Amino acid sequence: MTQTATTDAGTPTELEPLLSARQVTMRFGGLVAVDKVDFDVYPGEIMGLIGPNGAGKTTFFNCLTGLYKPTSGRVVFNGALLPPKPGRVVRAGVARTFQNIRLFANMTALENVMVARYCRTSSGPLTSIVRGPKYRREERETEDRATELLDFVGLPEVAGNLARNLSYGDQRRLEIARALATDPKLLLLDEPTAGMNPQETRQAEELIFKIKDRGLAVITIEHDMRFIFNLCDRVLCLVQGRPLVLGTPDQVQSDPRVIEAYIGTGAQEADGQVGRDA
Numbered sequence: 273m274t275q276t277a278t279t280d281a282g283t284p285t286e287l288e289p290l291l292s293a294r295q296v297t298m299r300f301g302g303l304v305a306v307d308k309v310d311f312d313v314y315p316g317e318i319m320g321l322i323g324p325n326g327a328g329k330t331t332f333f334n335c336l337t338g339l340y341k342p343t344s345g346r347v348v349f350n351g352a353l354l355p356p357k358p359g360r361v362v363r364a365g366v367a368r369t370f371q372n373i374r375l376f377a378n379m380t381a382l383e384n385v386m387v388a389r390y391c392r393t394s395s396g397p398l399t400s401i402v403r404g405p406k407y408r409r410e411e412r413e414t415e416d417r418a419t420e421l422l423d424f425v426g427l428p429e430v431a432g433n434l435a436r437n438l439s440y441g442d443q444r445r446l447e448i449a450r451a452l453a454t455d456p457k458l459l460l461l462d463e464p465t466a467g468m469n470p471q472e473t474r475q476a477e478e479l480i481f482k483i484k485d486r487g488l489a490v491i492t493i494e495h496d497m498r499f500i501f502n503l504c505d506r507v508l509c510l511v512q513g514r515p516l517v518l519g520t521p522d523q524v525q526s527d528p529r530v531i532e533a534y535i536g537t538g539a540q541e542a543d544g545q546v547g548r549d550a
């Protein structure tokens with residue numbers, strides 16, 4: 273992989289940002305959940321988004337994926353303003369997973385990935401009813417791609433299992449396979465290791481490095497600081513919706529304001545986990 277020059281804060285200098293958020297603000301009545309956030313993600317970069325519970329991390333993700341229209345500010349993705357609808361954001365090349373797993377519980381793992389793939393197929397309702405050669409070819413390609421993705425995320429053996437019968441860690445990996453099925457350029461992961469044991473967390477880390485090697489950019493929210501600082505090129509810490517510190521893992525983890533932000537919440541720091549829900 274070619275090296276890109278970086279600034280002191282780890283920002284690549286030779287590339288245009290893939291995603292650029294400027295002064296993004298999200299209000300809910302009197303509450304400002306996201307407050308004037310500036311944020312750039314470069315191609316092939318892994319960005320971490322940290323902050324205590326309620327800092328606005330998920331809300332910011334919702335602003336980057338068309339789920340919320342920011343109250344003010346703008347998001348440019350791949351040179352164009354982010355479309356205002358989640359389906360159009362996916363087609364533009366942004367995919368995500370959710371903090372609370374959202375799978376089709378009564379579909380198999382393979383079917384869950386195939387469903388996501390349909391945003392990239394061209395068969396319309398008529399072709400699907402007639403089930404002609406074009407439909408059958410696309411179905412086969414969809415199944416092949418879904419099988420390849422299950423393999424890629426390390427789930428080749430559970431393709432035929434119902435999603436609801438998978439372990440928690442496998443469900444999280446299935447969510448990633450499903451997001452990848454949409455052929456994104458940017459993948460957003462909301463707490464991808466929540467509920468995982470240390471071995472599963474290491475596997476998730478390896479998987480995200482493999483995703484980066486495929487040329488995707490990743491933004492991950494996580495409360496496991498060891499995971500974040502091992503994995504990310506740059507990290508943004510949000511507190512009460514506002515950007516507190518943005519920099520390399522070394523800069524962020526040694527910044528007294530970050531430590532104070534977490535301790536200030538009364539959260540216990542234990543085993544590298546800070547500010548996590550019980």
Ligand SMILES: Nc1ncnc2c1ncn2[C@@H]1O[C@H](COP(=O)(O)OP(=O)(O)OP(=O)(O)O)[C@@H](O)[C@H]1O
Nearest residue numbers: 300303305323324325326327328329330331332371
């Ligand atoms: N739809 C909504 N309506 C009203 N308030 C909301 C809504 N969604 C989020 N909030 C509030 O916005 C703030 C930020 O919430 P958010 O879920 O983005 O935090 P978070 O950083 O993801 O926290 P956690 O680490 O616990 O997941 C919180 O005070 C939350 O209660």
Ligand SMILES: [Mg+2]
Nearest residue numbers: 329330331371
């Ligand atoms: Mg959240």
